Amino acid sequence: MAKEIIVALAGNPNSGKTTVFNNLTGARQHVGNWPGVTVEKKEGSCNYKGYSIKVVDLPGVYSLTAYSPDEVVARNFIVEEKPDAVVDIVDASSLERNLYLAVQLLEMGARLIVALNMMDEADSRNYRIDVEGLSHLLGAPVVPMVANRNRGTEELLEEIIKVAEKEVEVKELVISYGQEVEEEIARLERLISQDGELSSKYSPRWLAVKLLEGDEEIVKKFKDVKAG
Amino acid sequence: MRSIYGDEAETVIADGRYGFISGLLKDVLKKPPIERLTLSDKIDRVIINRWLGIPLFLAIMFGVFQFVFKLSVPFMDWIDAGFGWLAGLVSGIGGWGGSLLADGVIGGVGSVLIFVPPIFLLFIAIAVLEDCGYMARAAFIMDRVMHKIGLHGRSFIPMILGFGCNIPGIMATRTIENPKDRLTTILINPFMSCGARLPIFVLLAGYFFAAQAGLVVFCMYIIGIVVAIIMALVFRKTLFRGVSSHFVMELPPYRLPTVKGVLTHMWERGRLFLRKAGTIIFGVVVLVWLLDYTGALEPIGSAIAPVFAPCGFGQWQAAVSLFFGFLAKEVVVGTMGTLFAAEEGVLGGAIAAQLGWTPLIAFAFMVFCLLYIPCVAAVATIKSETNSWKWPLFAIFYTTAIAWIVATLIFQIGSLFVG
Numbered sequence: 001m002a003k004e005i006i007v008a009l010a011g012n013p014n015s016g017k018t019t020v021f022n023n024l025t026g027a028r029q030h031v032g033n034w035p036g037v038t039v040e041k042k043e044g045s046c047n048y049k050g051y052s053i054k055v056v057d058l059p060g061v062y063s064l065t066a067y068s069p070d071e072v073v074a075r076n077f078i079v080e081e082k083p084d085a086v087v088d089i090v091d092a093s094s095l096e097r098n099l100y101l102a103v104q105l106l107e108m109g110a111r112l113i114v115a116l117n118m119m120d121e122a123d124s125r126n127y128r129i130d131v132e133g134l135s136h137l138l139g140a141p142v143v144p145m146v147a148n149r150n151r152g153t154e155e156l157l158e159e160i161i162k163v164a165e166k167e168v169e170v171k172e173l174v175i176s177y178g179q180e181v182e183e184e185i186a187r188l189e190r191l192i193s194q195d196g197e198l199s200s201k202y203s204p205r206w207l208a209v210k211l212l213e214g215d216e217e218i219v220k221k222f223k224d225v226k227a228g
Numbered sequence: 229m230r231s232i233y234g235d236e237a238e239t240v241i242a243d244g245r246y247g248f249i250s251g252l253l254k255d256v257l258k259k260p261p262i263e264r265l266t267l268s269d270k271i272d273r274v275i276i277n278r279w280l281g282i283p284l285f286l287a288i289m290f291g292v293f294q295f296v297f298k299l300s301v302p303f304m305d306w307i308d309a310g311f312g313w314l315a316g317l318v319s320g321i322g323g324w325g326g327s328l329l330a331d332g333v334i335g336g337v338g339s340v341l342i343f344v345p346p347i348f349l350l351f352i353a354i355a356v357l358e359d360c361g362y363m364a365r366a367a368f369i370m371d372r373v374m375h376k377i378g379l380h381g382r383s384f385i386p387m388i389l390g391f392g393c394n395i396p397g398i399m400a401t402r403t404i405e406n407p408k409d410r411l412t413t414i415l416i417n418p419f420m421s422c423g424a425r426l427p428i429f430v431l432l433a434g435y436f437f438a439a440q441a442g443l444v445v446f447c448m449y450i451i452g453i454v455v456a457i458i459m460a461l462v463f464r465k466t467l468f469r470g471v472s473s474h475f476v477m478e479l480p481p482y483r484l485p486t487v488k489g490v491l492t493h494m495w496e497r498g499r500l501f502l503r504k505a506g507t508i509i510f511g512v513v514v515l516v517w518l519l520d521y522t523g524a525l526e527p528i529g530s531a532i533a534p535v536f537a538p539c540g541f542g543q544w545q546a547a548v549s550l551f552f553g554f555l556a557k558e559v560v561v562g563t564m565g566t567l568f569a570a571e572e573g574v575l576g577g578a579i580a581a582q583l584g585w586t587p588l589i590a591f592a593f594m595v596f597c598l599l600y601i602p603c604v605a606a607v608a609t610i611k612s613e614t615n616s617w618k619w620p621l622f623a624i625f626y627t628t629a630i631a632w633i634v635a636t637l638i639f640q641i642g643s644l645f646v647g
Contacts, residue, residue, distance in 0.1 A: 096249060099249045099253075103248060104245070130255070133256040175245060175248045181237060181240050181241065
């Protein structure tokens with residue numbers, strides 16, 4: 001029996017997420033809806049080196065707030081289903097914008113792999129990207145790709161297995177938000193840690209940051225648990 | 229805790245993340261010292277420039293209406309000649325059958341069909357602007373204005389679609405996440421002048437404003453936009469308070485539109501107009517002819533007409549046209565065609581002569597047609613998209629009230645100057 005790995009694909013719209021999904025899964029796809037919302041849910045699978053890899057395509061989003069159903073769906077899947085690996089497809093020719101999502105995924109404690117797509121486009125603009133340095137600073141593996149020419153797919157699969165098997169460590173990213181906000185975060189973290197249910201499900205720091213961002217869904221959950 | 233930090237904490241955290249990213253990129257990303265601008269970037273420097281953007285947008289829209297109006301004249305003359313020839317053929321037939329054919333069918337449907345050229349040309353122009361990537365820029369340019377009225381650029385795309393037809397415009401609001409933003413955008417969409425209103429404008433502007441016709445039609449579109457903006461502002465301050473959400477807008481690269489793509493888009497929208505002319509408009513003009521022939525129409529019109537007296541067009545014929553215009557706005561012209569038993573070429577003259585309209589009255593009437601009651605199909609779409617009868621009913625009454633107020637103001641204030 002092949003060992004099953006669950007992988008979530010995240011990424012901004014227009015980052016080539018669908019192409020990567022097709023490269024990974026070929027024709028073995030299934031389209032449905034996420035429960036309760038009219039957001040399309042695509043799933044596919046592939047076999048690689050004795051692993052059965054199930055790929056879930058998350059909606060294309062720029063951020064992980066609670067502003068749109070797409071963002072909530074993407075976030076809840078990662079927090080609640082805890083996939084073995086999360087691949088964030090990043091457009092290498094517009095890193096500033098695309099990394100915002102990667103940073104948020106890492107703050108959530110997702111087991112992230114950054115797929116640096118459209119490397120050819122970045123090259124043609126004479127961008128020099130230090131892939132190893134990026135990987136080191138983010139604390140997550142980075143795989144350069146050109147998805148529309150099916151380059152880098154194999155390397156991505158290798159990395160997915162390594163992360164899922166915990167051969168590679170992905171660190172939860174901690175960004176310092178300055179003294180004032182940090183004091184608040186610390187205070188909230190203490191409150192959250194006292195609650196067994198919350199702290200087993202969520203990273204206390206991430207939850208604290210989300211509460212400070214005034215994230216309505218998280219605030220609601222927090223209140224429910226506090227009341228209950 | 230949240231009351232102290234509130235939005236501020238959210239901003240501080242977002243800034244923190246961007247700060248982290250830009251610090252990180254300093255280390256790992258080397259861009260060429262002078263970045264070669266792509267052609268799209270160069271064009272965008274002008275097109276979406278902070279100061280040039282809006283004037284250019286207005287200039288482009290103005291150019292579009294000039295193009296549509298000037299180029300459609302010869303085609304309209306041909307169609308007019310064709311219907312004139314048909315009218316000559318049926319003139320020999322007497323009795324009610326001859327009257328139905330000549331006054332009802334040729335006068336009514338003919339006066340609507342003649343607007344196929346400007347409508348199709350407008351759809352071609354919109355398709356070109358969409359396919360080349362300009363429409364996304366227009367939304368971007370307007371984003372700043374939209375923010376001022378409490379909406380964002382995403383609300384502008386449904387509004388632009390509304391220029392073609394309000395129904396896809398209203399349906400396109402599905403991409404707006406915030407329910408308040410969405411409802412506001414739905415309620416102001418009917419002010420965007422759809423293709424069905426164009427025949428009214430072309431007919432009246434063409435006759436009463438001759439050389440300035442293009443400018444006057446352009447004015448109608450601008451008045452629609454301005455009223456929409458004002459109403460959005462009012463709604464955001466009263467019915468739907470709250471902040472609008474932020475989003476990032478993608479600007480696709482400029483592309484040369486393909487002939488095939490443009491024609492496909494034009495046909496997708498244009499065929500709806502042709503289908504309407506063949507079904508609902510045909511049905512209504514026959515009904516109008518029947519009511520007119522039996523003498524039932526004048527009492528109906530006379531009963532409504534006094535309501536429109538302050539707007540300058542208190543004649544029963546105008547009232548009847550507006551009444552049936554609820555079914556589809558082209559019907560306003562079709563009804564007039566039937567009532568005056570005239571096809572388009574002479575309809576403007578017939579209206580001026582028999583109703584005694586001045587350019588000012590024609591202008592007030594056009595504005596009323598622009599703003600009043602959304603057509604039956606648009607009302608049904610609002611019902612299905614909001615899933616209640618409350619908002620379509622609200623839309624019917626508030627748009628008509630605004631139309632009446634604006635038309636009255638134009639006529640009354642205009643009368644002081646024109647005499």
